[in-house]
Amino acid sequence: xxxxxxxxxxxMENPEDGREAEPEIKYRGWKAMPYVIGNETFEKxxxxxxxxxxxxxxxxxxxxxxxxxxxxxxxxSGTTNLTPLLGAFLSDTYLGRYITxxxxxxxxxxxxxxxxxxxxxSKLHPxxxxxxxxxxGPSSVQLVVLLCSFGFxxxxxxxxxPCNLAFGADQFNPHTEIGRRGINSFFNWYYFTxxxxxxxxxxxxxxxxxxxSWSLGLxxxxxxxxxSCALFFLGTRLYVKVKPEGSPxxxxxxxxxxxxxxxxxxxxxDPETSLFxxxxxxxxxxxxxxxxxxxxxDKAAIMTPMDAIKPNGHAANPWRLCSLQQVEQVxxxxxxxxxxxxxxxxxxxxxxxxxxxxxxxxxxxxHFGKSKFEIPAASFTVFSMLALTIWIPVYDxxxxxxxxxxxxxxxxxTLLQRMGIGIVLTxxxxxxxxxxxxxxxxYALHRPAxxxxxxxxxxxxxxxxxxxPQLVLLGFAEAFNLIxxxxxxxxxxxxxxxxxxxxxxxxxxACANYLSGFMVxxxxxxxxxxxxxxxxxxxxxxxxxxxxxxxxxxxxxVNFVFFIVFANWYRYKGLEDGxxxxxxxxxxxxxxx
Numbered sequence: 142x143x144x145x146x147x148x149x150x151x152x153m154e155n156p157e158d159g160r161e162a163e164p165e166i167k168y169r170g171w172k173a174m175p176y177v178i179g180n181e182t183f184e185k186x187x188x189x190x191x192x193x194x195x196x197x198x199x200x201x202x203x204x205x206x207x208x209x210x211x212x213x214x215x216x217x218s219g220t221t222n223l224t225p226l227l228g229a230f231l232s233d234t235y236l237g238r239y240i241t242x243x244x245x246x247x248x249x250x251x252x253x254x255x256x257x258x259x260x261x262x263s264k265l266h267p268x269x270x271x272x273x274x275x276x277x278g279p280s281s282v283q284l285v286v287l288l289c290s291f292g293f294x295x296x297x298x299x300x301x302x303p304c305n306l307a308f309g310a311d312q313f314n315p316h317t318e319i320g321r322r323g324i325n326s327f328f329n330w331y332y333f334t335x336x337x338x339x340x341x342x343x344x345x346x347x348x349x350x351x352x353x354s355w356s357l358g359l360x361x362x363x364x365x366x367x368x369s370c371a372l373f374f375l376g377t378r379l380y381v382k383v384k385p386e387g388s389p390x391x392x393x394x395x396x397x398x399x400x401x402x403x404x405x406x407x408x409x410x411d412p413e414t415s416l417f418x419x420x421x422x423x424x425x426x427x428x429x430x431x432x433x434x435x436x437x438x439d440k441a442a443i444m445t446p447m448d449a450i451k452p453n454g455h456a457a458n459p460w461r462l463c464s465l466q467q468v469e470q471v472x473x474x475x476x477x478x479x480x481x482x483x484x485x486x487x488x489x490x491x492x493x494x495x496x497x498x499x500x501x502x503x504x505x506x507x508h509f510g511k512s513k514f515e516i517p518a519a520s521f522t523v524f525s526m527l528a529l530t531i532w533i534p535v536y537d538x539x540x541x542x543x544x545x546x547x548x549x550x551x552x553x554x555t556l557l558q559r560m561g562i563g564i565v566l567t568x569x570x571x572x573x574x575x576x577x578x579x580x581x582x583x584y585a586l587h588r589p590a591x592x593x594x595x596x597x598x599x600x601x602x603x604x605x606x607x608x609x610p611q612l613v614l615l616g617f618a619e620a621f622n623l624i625x626x627x628x629x630x631x632x633x634x635x636x637x638x639x640x641x642x643x644x645x646x647x648x649x650x651a652c653a654n655y656l657s658g659f660m661v662x663x664x665x666x667x668x669x670x671x672x673x674x675x676x677x678x679x680x681x682x683x684x685x686x687x688x689x690x691x692x693x694x695x696x697x698x699v700n701f702v703f704f705i706v707f708a709n710w711y712r713y714k715g716l717e718d719g720x721x722x723x724x725x726x727x728x729x730x731x732x733x734x
Contacts, residue, residue: 168314169379170323176376177309178334183369185338194347204267204276217291222651224299229644234388238308245300246370252293253366257359259287303643310631311381326537328628333533340526389638396463396471399441406443416442418465419454426636429469438468470635473714479707484626486700488653490567490693495522504598504681505581505605506591524609528616556629557708563622564701570614571694577607578687585682598680633714
């Protein structure tokens, strides 16, 4: 095993198991960031804009029906948010983050290259529709090539999404003050570049694809994806490469099975000294202190006369006796679940807002001042990204140093405080959204219309710039909650499950998408009876989208109460009774596998 600490290379001794000392690895910190963040930025520039515009590509170039194209993209989107769980498992168990990221980046490049070829080579997409003639759909071969490109992109997302953040944070020394501050700033700046890439993709690249040439519009992201791969591999010699320590899921299963088998045993009076606690040999995973939560799991570490112990002090059969360390790792995950659920509920507001703000824009005055130029309705989401992009450097460079002095906390706020602020901002944003929609609808019903929207409804004379405040508030909410979530999962998951932490974040996004679809279906079926339109009618002037926004605001208020309860109950990893327990001695060494 290669050690990872210190700022200078040296030798690591391991007196516990007698293994040969191995050289330490020097943390490069910010020196490695141009390659790590560059890889991520170019990857997002290459894939996000393309993914956002795929519906147009499938309907105009491949001549798929709208329903078929939307269904295909829903499957594609859902799968890309679920495969990170598989990618996290492979990374934490077998491959490690470096190999997983390298393979996934190449897979994304192949996916983009195939997708570009479907546009550039005439035989790989249906012929253009002739005037007065019915459009010809794609052939079997054309569909196979298209689906293969999607498959490579899904594989790429499955490896990149759960690993990129954890891999970047691995480059900083968590045992020094400079390293810990570097990790905190890394999450902020990572999200800053991520959002900047989204803004460019959602404007420039989409414009090229839709208005200039699909071949060129897909070739540009493919070239950017090539730069992403090149940057990643160019930084190889600088990286700290954490190797896997085996499947964490097996250890979790062992604790649950043994705790169930020993459910009839009496809890020990002094669990800290009575429970099975063998020597801790892993230098990657920190030793966790005993906690009083989920005491029923402690029974997995109760020794009985039937439990045999190896000469090295470890259990002969881990399916009959687990260590206290294993039990505490499972407790870590159990404590995180309610916080994760709260974050998933918050995602629902972001998903719904990003969808319906487009429809609001279509039925509002989108002219820029008195000019004839109209802002595309889909471009309004850029204001949310812009707010986040501007806020992050202000927060990281100005607010955090001030808060650090005022609160005495290294990051200014605790992670849970930061996430709670994001939920509050979401509630305010949804209330503002409801009020603005009420104003837009009132203008449409009681003032002269500016025209007819694609939905068939009249266009309100209210300026679409009234939509900006709610989007700015949601941008701030993302800056607090989403970045807080990502950092929270990285720091609170056991070290051998950090790729899984990234996968869990995207799994929450997938669940939010499914929950959002369920909410829309329920609203359609339960509102608008007796001949009236439902709240989410195609013509917003006849619906009550404002009621829907207020309903989401109420849901987020309940979510905030839920969050407060579990945030007060939560115990940070390595903390007991509110006091930090040193995870290592002043010059202890952590390791890289």
